[in-house]
Amino acid sequence: MFSKKNPTPFQLAFLGSIILSLPLSIFVFFLKSDLWLALLFLLCSIGITYGVILFVFQLFIHRQIKLIYKLISQTKASKKEDFYYRNILPKKNITEVQLEVEKWADQQKKEIEVLQQNEVFRKEFLQNLSHELKTPIFSIQAYVETLLNGAINNEEVNVKFLQSTSRNIDRLVNLVDDLDEISKLESGELQLYFENFIIQDLLKEVYESLYLQAKEKEIDCTIKKGCESPLLVYADKEKIRQVLTNIIDNAIKYGKKNGSVEASFYKVEGKNTLVEISDNGYGISEEQRIRIFERFYRTDSARSRKIGGSGLGLAICKHIIEAHQQAIHVRSKLDVGTTFGFSLAAGK
Ligand SMILES: Nc1ncnc2c1ncn2[C@@H]1O[C@H](COP(=O)(O)OP(=O)(O)O)[C@@H](O)[C@H]1O
Ligand SMILES: [Mg+2]
Structure with a gap:
């Protein structure tokens, strides 16, 4: 009848009432030398102490559970939730609450993992983007500086350098076009005709x-x-x-x-x-x-x-x-x- 690992509040209250009532009944028996009176006292005492202990237990457990629920729902309880806390929740036993809390913890863990993964993606994306931008920008910078430093008057290289600059600008334009396209696709803006x-x-x-x-x-x-x-x-x-x-x-x-x-x-x-x-x-x-x-x-x-x-x-x-x-x-x-x-x- 008693589960050793996780006794229910009812079992604990029953055990507590017996532990309290038994010595008192023995004391009454010795005092009055009346077995029937002692038995009657035992029954009444078990009934009353069982009720009192159970009430205190429920009150205490319910308060704790309510605190846990408030913590995991993280928002102020709505009227509906308040009704739930007051009337439905007390009927739940600790095992059920434990399962719900575990489920909640699991969900939180998954959310954190997704956030961490997004963070990795974001970092990688920025790294890649700056890398892809750097190459053409630095080339353009180098060609323009060389031209300004005199190469512009050198008939042998000036057109070649300008063509290279133009190729790098094309590369930048293509990159920006691709970025524009992919950001539209990822934000779900893509409309198909x-x-x-x-x-x-x-x-x-x-x-x-x-x-x-x-x-x-x-x-x-x-x-x-x-x-x-x-x-x-x-x-x-x-x-x-x-x-x-x-x-x-x-x-x-x-x-x-x-x-x-x-x-x-x-x-x-x-x-x-x-x-x-x-x-x-x-x-x-x-x-x-x-x-x-x-x-x-x-x-x-x-x-x-x-x-x-x-x-x-x-x-x-x-x-x-x-x-x-x-x-x-x-x-x-x-x-x-x-x-x-x-x-x-x-x-x-
Ligand atoms: N037909 C192919 N043969 C060999 N490698 C390819 C081929 N198609 C794509 N790849 C590889 O896949 C990569 C990604 O392709 P893509 O996204 O079109 O980028 P990009 O063309 O800008 O390099 C390329 O950089 C290349 O390494
Ligand atoms: Mg390609």
């Missing part, structure tokens, strides 16, 4: 817009044989143009000279279309592959080759595809090549 369009037509437009970059590296951009028949998709055309542009721009940037970029399209289960862009470039190692969709992440080889880029492109692509309720993935092998794939809803 869905329409039906033929994905191969959009791809050809993107290939054309990147023609000069591809020609410079003599990279052949094609559509895989058997994937030419027009496929209608339902998506935000301009956003998908942005995704294709970044993936193909990457495929050219991180591709080898005389390489190739190939696009393929597949119908999946009738309601989706899979778009894949493959290259035969440098590839990405396994440990770097899991990080390339992070903001500002660029592989060491991308950085060391001094190829311009903010490292925000793929993070933007991921946001856009996920806003379409679809998924983006990557397969890659070092020195063999990389394939980026994403799904889109089939056109209606």
Whole structure:
């Protein structure tokens, strides 16, 4: 009947009343030499002391519990909560309260973890941002100073220096554009304008817009044989143009000279279309592959080759595809090549 570990207030009150009443009844028995009177006294005494002890217990426990509840709810009790404290709470036993407090503590722990993680993100973001800004700004500063210190009159270098300055300004503008885009995406401001369009037509437009970059590296951009028949998709055309542009721009940037970029399209289960862009470039190692969709992440080889880029492109692509309720993935092998794939809803 008695739980040894956690006796209830009822059990404690009962035990207390027996401990008090028994010696008193024995005393009455010896005083009056009347067994029945002593037994009657015992019963009455147990009843009264049990009631008094229980009342004091409940009052004390209830006060403590109420304090705990006030502490964990952290706000002033509303009328409803006050009613709860007064009338419902006393019926809860300590174990139930303990469970609730543990649940509350767990929740607090999780909230703190999220805050700490956000703090890490914020620090990393600022570090990355200042790093990405520093490189072009310092170059611009150096070129302008050199020009002002006399190089402007040197016919051999002045135009070259100005072109380099202009390239670095372009880099800054691109970075600010990407930042603007990603902050809009992350604050949920992205509005999608869905329409039906033929994905191969959009791809050809993107290939054309990147023609000069591809020609410079003599990279052949094609559509895989058997994937030419027009496929209608339902998506935000301009956003998908942005995704294709970044993936193909990457495929050219991180591709080898005389390489190739190939696009393929597949119908999946009738309601989706899979778009894949493959290259035969440098590839990405396994440990770097899991990080390339992070903001500002660029592989060491991308950085060391001094190829311009903010490292925000793929993070933007991921946001856009996920806003379409679809998924983006990557397969890659070092020195063999990389394939980026994403799904889109089939056109209606
Ligand atoms: N096709 C590819 N081949 C090899 N590496 C790639 C490819 N696409 C992306 N990457 C790697 O992923 C990184 C992130 O890409 P992205 O976010 O577009 O940034 P950025 O193009 O500005 O470098 C790149 O810096 C590069 O290291
Ligand atoms: Mg890119």
